[in-house]
Amino acid sequence: MLVFFMWELLMLAILVALTLWVLAARGTPWHVYLSVWVSWGMALALVALVPIDLHIVYLKRCIDHYGDDVEAQEAACSVKSWRDIAGDNRSASEVLEKWLSVLRKAWIFVYTVCQVNGWILLTFQSSFIESRRFSKMGKFKQAFIENFGFYAALGIINSVGVLFIYMVGMDLEYVIFGCLALFNALMLTIVSLFLGYGLGEAPRALWQGSRFIPTIRRALYNVWANHRACTLAADDLAAKLVQVYSLRRAAGGAVRSYGQEIVHIMSEVPFDITSVFLMDPVKGPVLPSKKEDLQKAYVAQLRQIEMETTHKQKTTEVDMWLQALDSTGGMPRHSPLFSMQEKCFEAGYKDLGTMDQLDPALSKHSQGTREADPKVRQDEIVRQLQAIQLPGSANDHKSIALAIIKRNDATFLNPANEDHDPWANLEEDAFGGVGGEIKSADWDIDKLVALRTQVYMANRKYRKSKKKFDRSVKECILIQDLDRAHEDLLPWSCVWQNLRQAFVHEDRSETGWNGLRSPVRAQFEGPHAIRWEVAWFVGRTYVLPFVRQVLAIICCVGALAILQSQMAIFPGFPEKTGLLLLHLCSRGALKPNCIDEGQDVSSWTSWEPYKVLPGFQVNIGFHLFFICGIMTFVLLRLRIFSFYEIVIGETDSASLLLNAYIVCRLVPSLAHNYLAIVNESGTEKNERDVTAFESVFSSLGTIPFVNIDFNQVLPPLTLLVWLVTIINGLFKGKCKLPRLDGEQHKTQDIMDDAKLVVELERRRYEKGRAQSRAFASRQAHLLSASAEGLNGNGDHSSHSGVSGAWQKALNVVKNKTGIEMSPMGGVLNGKHGKSEEHKGLADNDACAHNAVAADDIEGQFQKIQVGSSVTHTISNHGNAGSVVTAQSEGVGHAAGSSAGKVGWSAMLQYSSDQAGSAFSSVTARAMAAHQNGAAHSGAGLNVSAPQNGGAGAASSTGAVAGGAGVASG
Numbered sequence: 001m002l003v004f005f006m007w008e009l010l011m012l013a014i015l016v017a018l019t020l021w022v023l024a025a026r027g028t029p030w031h032v033y034l035s036v037w038v039s040w041g042m043a044l045a046l047v048a049l050v051p052i053d054l055h056i057v058y059l060k061r062c063i064d065h066y067g068d069d070v071e072a073q074e075a076a077c078s079v080k081s082w083r084d085i086a087g088d089n090r091s092a093s094e095v096l097e098k099w100l101s102v103l104r105k106a107w108i109f110v111y112t113v114c115q116v117n118g119w120i121l122l123t124f125q126s127s128f129i130e131s132r133r134f135s136k137m138g139k140f141k142q143a144f145i146e147n148f149g150f151y152a153a154l155g156i157i158n159s160v161g162v163l164f165i166y167m168v169g170m171d172l173e174y175v176i177f178g179c180l181a182l183f184n185a186l187m188l189t190i191v192s193l194f195l196g197y198g199l200g201e202a203p204r205a206l207w208q209g210s211r212f213i214p215t216i217r218r219a220l221y222n223v224w225a226n227h228r229a230c231t232l233a234a235d236d237l238a239a240k241l242v243q244v245y246s247l248r249r250a251a252g253g254a255v256r257s258y259g260q261e262i263v264h265i266m267s268e269v270p271f272d273i274t275s276v277f278l279m280d281p282v283k284g285p286v287l288p289s290k291k292e293d294l295q296k297a298y299v300a301q302l303r304q305i306e307m308e309t310t311h312k313q314k315t316t317e318v319d320m321w322l323q324a325l326d327s328t329g330g331m332p333r334h335s336p337l338f339s340m341q342e343k344c345f346e347a348g349y350k351d352l353g354t355m356d357q358l359d360p361a362l363s364k365h366s367q368g369t370r371e372a373d374p375k376v377r378q379d380e381i382v383r384q385l386q387a388i389q390l391p392g393s394a395n396d397h398k399s400i401a402l403a404i405i406k407r408n409d410a411t412f413l414n415p416a417n418e419d420h421d422p423w424a425n426l427e428e429d430a431f432g433g434v435g436g437e438i439k440s441a442d443w444d445i446d447k448l449v450a451l452r453t454q455v456y457m458a459n460r461k462y463r464k465s466k467k468k469f470d471r472s473v474k475e476c477i478l479i480q481d482l483d484r485a486h487e488d489l490l491p492w493s494c495v496w497q498n499l500r501q502a503f504v505h506e507d508r509s510e511t512g513w514n515g516l517r518s519p520v521r522a523q524f525e526g527p528h529a530i531r532w533e534v535a536w537f538v539g540r541t542y543v544l545p546f547v548r549q550v551l552a553i554i555c556c557v558g559a560l561a562i563l564q565s566q567m568a569i570f571p572g573f574p575e576k577t578g579l580l581l582l583h584l585c586s587r588g589a590l591k592p593n594c595i596d597e598g599q600d601v602s603s604w605t606s607w608e609p610y611k612v613l614p615g616f617q618v619n620i621g622f623h624l625f626f627i628c629g630i631m632t633f634v635l636l637r638l639r640i641f642s643f644y645e646i647v648i649g650e651t652d653s654a655s656l657l658l659n660a661y662i663v664c665r666l667v668p669s670l671a672h673n674y675l676a677i678v679n680e681s682g683t684e685k686n687e688r689d690v691t692a693f694e695s696v697f698s699s700l701g702t703i704p705f706v707n708i709d710f711n712q713v714l715p716p717l718t719l720l721v722w723l724v725t726i727i728n729g730l731f732k733g734k735c736k737l738p739r740l741d742g743e744q745h746k747t748q749d750i751m752d753d754a755k756l757v758v759e760l761e762r763r764r765y766e767k768g769r770a771q772s773r774a775f776a777s778r779q780a781h782l783l784s785a786s787a788e789g790l791n792g793n794g795d796h797s798s799h800s801g802v803s804g805a806w807q808k809a810l811n812v813v814k815n816k817t818g819i820e821m822s823p824m825g826g827v828l829n830g831k832h833g834k835s836e837e838h839k840g841l842a843d844n845d846a847c848a849h850n851a852v853a854a855d856d857i858e859g860q861f862q863k864i865q866v867g868s869s870v871t872h873t874i875s876n877h878g879n880a881g882s883v884v885t886a887q888s889e890g891v892g893h894a895a896g897s898s899a900g901k902v903g904w905s906a907m908l909q910y911s912s913d914q915a916g917s918a919f920s921s922v923t924a925r926a927m928a929a930h931q932n933g934a935a936h937s938g939a940g941l942n943v944s945a946p947q948n949g950g951a952g953a954a955s956s957t958g959a960v961a962g963g964a965g966v967a968s969g
Helices: 002-023 030-066 070-076 092-130 136-168 172-209 212-250 256-266 291-311 317-327 337-346 352-356 360-366 374-387 394-411 445-489 492-505 529-568 579-585 616-637 653-677 692-696 715-730 748-787 800-817 838-844
Strands: 278-280 284-286 827-829 862-866 869-873 883-887 903-909 924-929
Touching (some): 030 070, 030 092, 030 653, 092 136, 092 692, 172 616, 172 653, 172 715, 212 256, 212 291, 212 748, 256 445, 278 291, 278 317, 291 748, 317 352, 317 394, 337 748, 360 374, 360 394, 374 394, 445 492, 445 529, 445 748, 492 529, 529 653, 529 715, 579 616, 616 653, 653 692
Antiparallel strands (some): 278 284, 883 903, 903 924
């Protein structure tokens, strides 16, 4: 039994560590991990001790019943497995007494650790973590001051109690256990509230989760609520960042003495707040000079960061300009903004300069003339927009044309703006500028700490809401795709046939089932991928809902059993034997709980009287597992303003510490409540054999000065909370009762708004998935072609001189930079490149649709020395991708039908441009240059380059004029 107990504790420790790793946000301090792990481990150790404690008590009662009959004792209540700490020579009673002695010490140790953690250590550590003081000593002092009031109140209460006990002549031990009883009474009240809510809500949540319509409505509501919370959190964070920026500007003047503290505050912001700009529909990118404009710029920057981190897509100037135009009312309502942005990107319109060139007046203005007729200009712009098949109605196109004309008239065609200084507004503090109101007398250390705290909490709230929004969107999209796949398989007579055909024969034909296509889930790969797809789909669509329904029924039965057992210990309840106690008696029917004094048990058939059967601890473990599961369900749903919230993968240190704080205080009371349910609490030591817990904490459940067991008072409160939860869940859609969980009622307007948000996010995920799949497919094709000696078009290369020049250039790149690439441009050991062009996407992913390809958004600055030529890796903060150029001069080769020596420059590009670009993936580009700049052709070379402005002429065979470069096709 000792080995089993140690293994149980080890498994609990591993379970706690895994749970903590899943819940905690990255960057959580190590001491928080340690404190929470110890607190959760000690709390669960209490639950692990209860079955052993009760088992020993029932064994003692069984042994006492048979007296000196050793054979009957061994047959009815064997202690063979308990002799590992007492030896084989001792009697059964001595073995159990040895175990009780160990358990008493274990109870005292675990209970003491839980109380110290719950009442002292975790509260102090939480205050220390939440403090935004600028030094560790300052954090320590603030944590001590915040907890001093709590500790002082406890000291005053204890002093009054000691004085009262001294005056009435009672024992000092009564004071200690009286304080413990008061604390336990408070925690038992919270346990009753949590149990009442969890027993009513958990079965309903499981049952609703097994039905599609409630599940999809719940998922849509979560998307809407989290999107709304994320938007509000972004606005709140942007407002705080404006204050930080004001201080940052004033750090060199009015508040120079607080420069170091302001630098610490700047470390709390999520991005560089000094380098943002605001996109104006007329002026374009402008430096914000007022607080309102600065806040809008920060909100736009947060959205751009969202696109980069979630969808791996950067936002271009044209994207931001269209967003600004839409937000200011310059476009009709419900315009397909995202589709317009995508089409503009595909057409190469990334910066505002390319959009301005659509206006014929601008090109004529550069030639000294001017097109004055606005109608002609508008028609020409609309015609060019329709030529690229820009989505949207005619009114959408006219709105964009008018915005372009207005922008050109105000920016380029109006000479009055030529001498305008965009920095001038930054100094106009008297007109609402940023930083002008900052005065040294208005700021001190405490105010700076308060501002830092506000920024920290706003940033934390934004991260949590963003994480919840991403999870809710993915869940909603997956549920929609599962339902769509199920509908495609209908009627039911075809469901089994199609799935069986796919699983048995792995049929991936056009008529067969090819697995679930969803942009938020990666499909299985490998030789048996379709079988895994079928198994996952069946499990997720058909098996999981059925399991949830079964669990909901079991949970409902368990909830009713616990409620009945709770009410059984209430003095006014007619039935005095709870269902949990009866379940326990089925494995150990003994006096006094299961058999009354003088009761005839000879006719019993279902129970074996006066015998402790194997599996006694299993029943107790099942009870405790269910109760702890209900409490965990409540703690995961619990929200305490913006201070406490459990979010998977983004739970902050304060929430983790508060959760551990609650668990350490609740679990001892929860264990005491369970002992009361099975009639093992509130008994005197001399009446019968009691548990080790009761022998140490016999007065824990007694109300001081009243001498009433607190567990007997709380069952009506649990029943009342359960009834309110049930009524609120059953009639919330009809009677519109107030929601206890803080949610709003799911109106049709909310559902419609949520569907629009989900559809937009779906298209973004589809685009990202298409890009990644297309790039992987293109890379595999290039590597295969390289191994077979093929060129980029799949043909065998017929120009050995060109191949030799390529190989020589590749060797130079490998020797100088360590980047190994294939002769046809595939990266073997280095940064990945662009994804496949639009045509290749439709063949590689059904989710591609009209999406375009792009890859990594992270650019690097790198300087590479190759031979005598020095080139730079261009960061992708602009429109160009990362380029590595290796030049090999003086390599002779006759290109095409031309005779003579040509200098070859081999350019290898693996670009990470802005998201969604329609560039071809990693392609090798060869540029021919004659000594006198004449044009030559490079036959058989796959030449491509990104479109950038209007430079160069389109070519696919490598005809380069004057060696200036290669234009995009």
